[in-house]
Amino acid sequence: xxxxxxxxxxxxxxxxxxxxxxxxxxxxxxxxxxxxxxxxxxxxxxxxxxxxxxxxxxxxxxxxxxxxxxxxxxxxxxxxxxxxxxxxxxxxxxxxxxxxxxxxxxxxxxxxxxxxxxxxxxxxxxxxxxxxxxxxxxxxxxxxxxxxxxxxxxxxxxxxxxxxxxxxxxxxxxxxxxxxxxxxxxxxxxxxxxxxxxxxxxxxxxxxxxxxxxxxxxxxxxxxxxxxxxxxxxxxxxxxxxxxxxxxxxxxxxxxxxxxxxxxxxxxxxxxxxxxxxxxxxxxxxxxxxxxxxxxxxxxxxxxxxxxxxxxxxxxxxxxxxxxxxxxxxxxxxxxxxxxxxxxxxxxxxxxxxxxxxxxxxxxxxxxxxxxxxxxxxxxxxxxxxxxxxxxxxxxxxxxxxxxxxxxx
Amino acid sequence: xxxxxxxxxxxxxxxxxxxxxxxxxxxxxxxxxxxxxxxxxxxxxxxxxxxxxxxxxxxxxxxxxxxxxxxxxxxxxxxxxxxxxxxxxxxxxxxxxxxxxxxxxxxxxxxxxxxxxxxxxxxxxxxxxxxxxxxxxxxxxxxxxxxxxxxxxxxxxxxxxxxxxxxxxxxxxxxxxxx
Numbered sequence: 001x002x003x004x005x006x007x008x009x010x011x012x013x014x015x016x017x018x019x020x021x022x023x024x025x026x027x028x029x030x031x032x033x034x035x036x037x038x039x040x041x042x043x044x045x046x047x048x049x050x051x052x053x054x055x056x057x058x059x060x061x062x063x064x065x066x067x068x069x070x071x072x073x074x075x076x077x078x079x080x081x082x083x084x085x086x087x088x089x090x091x092x093x094x095x096x097x098x099x100x101x102x103x104x105x106x107x108x109x110x111x112x113x114x115x116x117x118x119x120x121x122x123x124x125x126x127x128x129x130x131x132x133x134x135x136x137x138x139x140x141x142x143x144x145x146x147x148x149x150x151x152x153x154x155x156x157x158x159x160x161x162x163x164x165x166x167x168x169x170x171x172x173x174x175x176x177x178x179x180x181x182x183x184x185x186x187x188x189x190x191x192x193x194x195x196x197x198x199x200x201x202x203x204x205x206x207x208x209x210x211x212x213x214x215x216x217x218x219x220x221x222x223x224x225x226x227x228x229x230x231x232x233x234x235x236x237x238x239x240x241x242x243x244x245x246x247x248x249x250x251x252x253x254x255x256x257x258x259x260x261x262x263x264x265x266x267x268x269x270x271x272x273x274x275x276x277x278x279x280x281x282x283x284x285x286x287x288x289x290x291x292x293x294x295x296x297x298x299x300x301x302x303x304x305x306x307x308x309x310x311x312x313x314x315x316x317x318x319x320x321x322x323x324x325x326x327x328x329x330x331x332x333x334x335x336x337x338x339x340x341x342x343x344x345x346x347x348x349x350x351x352x353x354x355x356x357x358x359x360x361x362x363x364x365x366x367x368x369x370x371x372x373x374x375x376x377x378x379x380x381x382x383x384x385x386x387x388x389x390x391x392x393x394x395x396x397x398x399x400x401x402x403x404x405x406x407x408x409x
Numbered sequence: 410x411x412x413x414x415x416x417x418x419x420x421x422x423x424x425x426x427x428x429x430x431x432x433x434x435x436x437x438x439x440x441x442x443x444x445x446x447x448x449x450x451x452x453x454x455x456x457x458x459x460x461x462x463x464x465x466x467x468x469x470x471x472x473x474x475x476x477x478x479x480x481x482x483x484x485x486x487x488x489x490x491x492x493x494x495x496x497x498x499x500x501x502x503x504x505x506x507x508x509x510x511x512x513x514x515x516x517x518x519x520x521x522x523x524x525x526x527x528x529x530x531x532x533x534x535x536x537x538x539x540x541x542x543x544x545x546x547x548x549x550x551x552x553x554x555x556x557x558x559x560x561x562x563x564x565x566x567x568x569x570x571x572x573x574x575x576x577x578x579x580x581x582x583x584x585x586x587x588x
Contacts, residue, residue, distance in 0.1 A: 068496070069493070069494060069495060070484070070495050070496040070526065072526055072527070073496050073526070074496070099523065099526065099529065112448075112449065112452050114444060114449050114453070119443065120443070120444040120449060121441035121442060121443060121444055122441060122442050122443075122444045123440065123441040123442075124441075124442075127442075128440075130438070130440050131438060131440065177438075181437060181438060181440075181441075189582075189586055192455055194455070198523070198526075198529050199522070199529070200454065200522040200523060200529070201523075202455060202518075202522065206580065206581065206582070208581060250452065251452050251453075253453070253455065255457065257457065257458055257459075257586075257587065258458075258586075258587050259455055259456075259457065259458065259514075260458055260510075260511050260512050260514075260587075261455075261518060261519065262515055262516075262518070262519035262523070265509075265511055265512075265515055265574075266504050266509075266510070267504060267505075269574070271504070272575075275573060276574070276575050277509065277570075277573055277574050277575065278574075278575050278577055279511075279574045279577065279587075280576055280577050280580040280582060280587065281580070282577070282579070282580055283577075283579050315579075388504065
């Protein structure tokens, strides 16, 4: 039986603790002369110094990549290359802003719901928190994710090519509860959702979506929203363009027509080669990408590698992910990691032994509507090579003989 | 302050779920405050495509040109060509081409809601009408350089590109639901 050593408080330890100098504590490690054991680290940082809100290890360096010409319009890309599982840490969630990030006191924030409803009402955050709540895991993807890739492969990493998608657990009030509470006019078909940022960003939302699975989120990954994610309130329209998930939500107006707002007719409409423009393309269609190994990485010689990536669909649930490691000749089913949820990132894996020869790896997903992720050639048939939004084409990573991985078409 | 909300909410929700288990259907939660028209008017900045929401006032291209020079040209360029370094694309071509907008109300709505970028909400109604008049004459949508736009005349503008918008069938809407 193992001898239990009695814990003997070290008087000096406690004296130092009182002085809150952990450096002095670390110096207080002595090793018995006859020990063959790896020396103990001794006591770590004082509990009083670990902070009341946790921070990651100083060795965890993953950061977002930021971009903005004028400082107010722009965003930050999620580092997908070392992402694990399906959830994005709140602090690494992508951002796109149209007038910076407002600082809103929740005790002063109000949501007005008016227009074609019987009762027009103003809700405080306290009011909204009293309604029944739901929590759902959903991805959010900017419609412009991969915008720079249409014409040619440009991104140097999966962060640059695909970093405008992230996944969180969101908690809030189902919008249908609020709308049923107020009584929707029979002719209403649309809602204007408007943010309380400087841009007062506004999008027309279909009433059918509001009555289906839309909700007003006040929490993300178990805590109140980050300011950058719309604190204190954001609309979640699962599977729809990220831009429609209005942050800092201050107003919902019901009407029989859409507003054709600036963002829905210019930035987020899809020009086509025939000079027509596709409008109200809400859905983020099925897409997948291998996150590891991916561009910017280098394989360390032939041998075993796990291929890992993410797949998602705004129209439903990921049914299948196929992976090719020979440039698209042979496709094999990857394993999907549970849980596999609707309108949510799904992590996939496939074991692979690299023989050291030059090759191209790629993934292709199919969702439960039967939709198959297209190649660039197939996507061009719909939007032409001039498209900007809704790039969901198959991504190819080229692996050179020396193991260097690059973004290729 | 905000953290206390959880506690209040918990108490309220517990009470509510007890009620819900006793009664078959909860008629109304009754939370929130009735919004009177004066309160709604403070928030209600949007312009509908039929012109509903357009405020009183008027402006012509000359007034718009004056405002554009002071407030807009630094990013959008003297010739509406856009200044890339400021993140602004051309208003003459491409994605932000003003000629391609389906409704002139979209333009008024956006200027009023979001422009100028660093000081949104500071333009008067006359100035906003003037800017719309200036932009629509500069891009050739309106031919009359002395046009005066107000709520009635702006709502009556037929934008030439309206018919080129294709409604994504996945939206579950057709033309009659959107125009």
